[in-house]
Amino acid sequence: xxxxxxxxxxxxxxxxxxxxxxxxxxxxxxxxxxxxxxxxxxxxxxxxxxxxxxxxxxxxxxxxxxxxxxxxxxxxxxxxxxxxxxxxxxxxxxxxxxxxxxxxxxxxxxxxxxxxxxxxxxxxx
Amino acid sequence: xxxxxxxxxxxxxxxxxxxxxxxxxxxxxxxxxxxxxxxxxxxxxxxxxxxxxxxxxxxxxxxxxxxxxxxxxxxxxxxxxxxxxxxxxxxxxxxxxxxxxxxxxxxxxxxxxxxxxxxxxxxxx
DNA sequence: TCCATATATAAATTATTCTTTATATATTAG
DNA sequence: CTAATATATAAAGAATAATTTATATATGGA
Numbered sequence: 568x569x570x571x572x573x574x575x576x577x578x579x580x581x582x583x584x585x586x587x588x589x590x591x592x593x594x595x596x597x598x599x600x601x602x603x604x605x606x607x608x609x610x611x612x613x614x615x616x617x618x619x620x621x622x623x624x625x626x627x628x629x630x631x632x633x634x635x636x637x638x639x640x641x642x643x644x645x646x647x648x649x650x651x652x653x654x655x656x657x658x659x660x661x662x663x664x665x666x667x668x669x670x671x672x673x674x675x676x677x678x679x680x681x682x683x684x685x686x687x688x689x690x691x692x
Numbered sequence: 693x694x695x696x697x698x699x700x701x702x703x704x705x706x707x708x709x710x711x712x713x714x715x716x717x718x719x720x721x722x723x724x725x726x727x728x729x730x731x732x733x734x735x736x737x738x739x740x741x742x743x744x745x746x747x748x749x750x751x752x753x754x755x756x757x758x759x760x761x762x763x764x765x766x767x768x769x770x771x772x773x774x775x776x777x778x779x780x781x782x783x784x785x786x787x788x789x790x791x792x793x794x795x796x797x798x799x800x801x802x803x804x805x806x807x808x809x810x811x812x813x814x815x816x817x
Numbered sequence: 818t819c820c821a822t823a824t825a826t827a828a829a830t831t832a833t834t835c836t837t838t839a840t841a842t843a844t845t846a847g
Numbered sequence: 848c849t850a851a852t853a854t855a856t857a858a859a860g861a862a863t864a865a866t867t868t869a870t871a872t873a874t875g876g877a
Contacts, residue, residue, distance in 0.1 A: 571709060755823090819876100826870080831866070834861100
């Protein structure tokens with residue numbers, strides 16, 4: 568019962584649904600998500616932790632970065648994630664998120680600040 | 693997006709999940725639900741209105757009573773309701789609710805206060 | 818008409834959750 | 848070792864949601 572309410576509570580917030588929609592395309596580190604949503608980082612961490620607590624997402628540490636991805640471990644969560652993504656297809660919000668993410672990733676590459684470093688220190692590689 | 697968060701928010705509360713589980717067996721009036729959950733009536737009305745707002749339940753007025761039932765209008769809500777009921781099968785809480793409901797309905801019948809009245813004034817019939 | 822019952826709504830309080838700002842921790846580069 | 852970066856956590860404040868108590872509305876029966 569508590570697990571159920573925890574899952575539903577995790578899904579009952581707009582920011583968190585936007586994060587799920589972002590992660591539909593694959594894992595992302597916190598700074599990518601922060602840029603995509605255009606929010607301050609502690610706020611993003613707060614919402615990530617709610618989703619992780621509910622085991623809707625999971626994380627993977629790699630060097631300085633923590634990569635978050637959708638947790639497809641059970642059918643129920645998969646179904647919920649699919650439903651959410653399906654229902655957010657043409658939303659203004661999530662398309663804006665995608666745009667900002669792409670711009671952010673583009674800048675990274677261009678400036679060579681992160682992506683052009685040695686493999687070990689790359690965020691997305 | 694707002695509809696989604698409204699639905700998930702409605703499901704993110706223990707009391708409301710208990711109500712859903714109760715309604716699995718069929719429609720119930722507010723006083724039945726109040727007795728089953730052993731709560732004060734305005735509290736129950738508050739939670740019913742959250743579920744109704746999310747269109748997870750609907751109501752039907754009949755005389756003095758308002759009967760609430762699960763709203764099976766779309767596949768998504770059906771799926772959520774089924775998942776909730778399935779995951780609450782052997783819970784202590786919901787079995788206690790069932791017991792109190794049965795006791796309450798039994799008393800009604802015995803005392804003849806409600807159930808034995810003329811058809812028009814019966815709550816459950 | 819008057820009373821009792823079923824339910825909703827409002828107002829006040831309490832509890833939870835979200836947001837912000839500041840700071841701590843860990844990792845890597847230099 | 849020091850500085851910089853990525854992320855988490857803590858503390859304070861703001862916003863929401865839940866609970867309680869009191870009252871309003873509607874319906875049916877006497």
